[in-house]
Amino acid sequence: MAALPSGQCPPLLYGTAWKEDDTARLVGLALAAGFRGIDTANQRKHYHEAGVGEALKAAFGQGLRREDLFLQTKFTHLGGQDHRLPYDGLAPVHHQVRQSFLSSLEHLGVDRLDSYVLHGPSEPVGLADEDWQAWRAMEDLQREGLVRAIGVSNVSADQLEELHEGAEVKPVVVQNRCFTRPHADEAVRTFCRGKRIAYQGFSLLTGHRRLLGHPDVHAIAHRLGATVPQVVFRHCLDRGMVVLTGTTSPQHMAEDLRCVGLRLTTADLTAIDAVVG
Numbered sequence: 403m404a405a406l407p408s409g410q411c412p413p414l415l416y417g418t419a420w421k422e423d424d425t426a427r428l429v430g431l432a433l434a435a436g437f438r439g440i441d442t443a444n445q446r447k448h449y450h451e452a453g454v455g456e457a458l459k460a461a462f463g464q465g466l467r468r469e470d471l472f473l474q475t476k477f478t479h480l481g482g483q484d485h486r487l488p489y490d491g492l493a494p495v496h497h498q499v500r501q502s503f504l505s506s507l508e509h510l511g512v513d514r515l516d517s518y519v520l521h522g523p524s525e526p527v528g529l530a531d532e533d534w535q536a537w538r539a540m541e542d543l544q545r546e547g548l549v550r551a552i553g554v555s556n557v558s559a560d561q562l563e564e565l566h567e568g569a570e571v572k573p574v575v576v577q578n579r580c581f582t583r584p585h586a587d588e589a590v591r592t593f594c595r596g597k598r599i600a601y602q603g604f605s606l607l608t609g610h611r612r613l614l615g616h617p618d619v620h621a622i623a624h625r626l627g628a629t630v631p632q633v634v635f636r637h638c639l640d641r642g643m644v645v646l647t648g649t650t651s652p653q654h655m656a657e658d659l660r661c662v663g664l665r666l667t668t669a670d671l672t673a674i675d676a677v678v679g
Contacts, residue, residue, distance in 0.1 A: 411472050411517070411575075411600055413639055413662055415439035416655075417648035418454055425453030426460075428650055433461045435655040441577075441602075441646055443476035443521055444506045446486035451475060451509040459511050474517035474575075475506045476555065477536060479524045495532045499539035503548070517575050518549040522556030529564050541571040551575055553599070559589035566597060577602040580643070581609035586678045595642060603638055604646040607631055610678065618673045628664055635661040637674045 416432040418425055418441060429440060440458075443449045462468065477499050480491055489501035507513060518540055524530045540552045553575025554565060566572055576594055580587035580603045587603075594601040613619060614630055623633045635645045635658060647658045666674075 411474075411602075411644055412437075412439040414635070414645045414647060414659060415441045415472070415474070415602065417604060417646040418442040418450070419448050419648060421453070421648070421650070422450055423453070424650070425450040426456035429454050429457035430460060431652050432655055433457065433466065435652060436659050437655065438470060439472040439474070439644075441474045442510075443478055443519075444488040444502045444509070445476065445478040445483060445521060446488070447478075447482070447484040451506060455510040462511075468512060472516045473510065473512060474519060475510070475515060476519040476521035477502045477540065478521040479532065479536070481524060482521060495535035496539040496542075499536050500543070503543055507548075514547070515549040517551045517553060518543060519552070519575060519577060520554045522554070523561050527558075527560075529561055529568075533565075534568070537565065537569060541569070544571050553577065555602075557590065559593055562590055562593055566593075572597070573599060575600050575602065577604060577646070579603075579605045579609055581606060581613070581678070591642065601643050602646055603643040604648075606634060606638055606643075606645060606647070613674070613677050616677045618677060622666070622670050622673070626664060628661075629657055632657055632661040632664060633666070633670075633674070636664040636666055637671060640666055640671055641675075 414437065416429065416437040416439065418429060421428050440454060442451050442454045444451050488505040489498040503518065520536055520540065523533045543549050544552050551574045552571060553573045555577035557576060557578065562576060576590060576599055578587050578590060591601050607614060613634060619630055619633055623630045638645050649655055649658060
């Protein structure tokens, strides 16, 4: 992919969850394929952030410039961690955020991040005091120039609205598993459009199996000489999402990136919208 202005999120991010000891190899392949956005988390339960750092070190050594890479990681509350904590579990939440952030910088071998994300509120409804403590600590990191943008993932529309209303530094990133939410998370996406928040969608293939097998989607792919995943991803881009993909296949990595060059007609978009529901 072509170089982007420093700190700008590319249309596709490579997601690093659930890759364990294969993380470094797969991130290296993704970078070689042309991905310039990497998403991870300091949550050893599901991510191997230090493995991402291994791949980055190798890529930087081969000439990749830090300023050409969009790097995003997350702070995960205690309830989302296992015993391998990146912070003192007995410390106040605002200390946990800073400890986790500094640990992430060490893992990744960098001195700043492009995006830092709260890895979901601690409660399913509303925002708890510990969520606000975490957010205030993230605001401090942004003010200090250690991270360009802050955001939140796994969030409902009500929670996002509450966060946006009370935040001193407004969230500019939301990351959700949209195709498992009502009407493809339309309420959150609408709020994001109105507030100029980047909406990152993940599990875009596994979250909607019907979409992958639908004859209308297959017909569009056949007409364009494209794969079905490419058509799905292009639809998501056209509907205002940043696409996360975590494929482990080098072939699919290259194919996924080529979705940027596809052009869907208005009729195509409407047909796919009808399948999504």
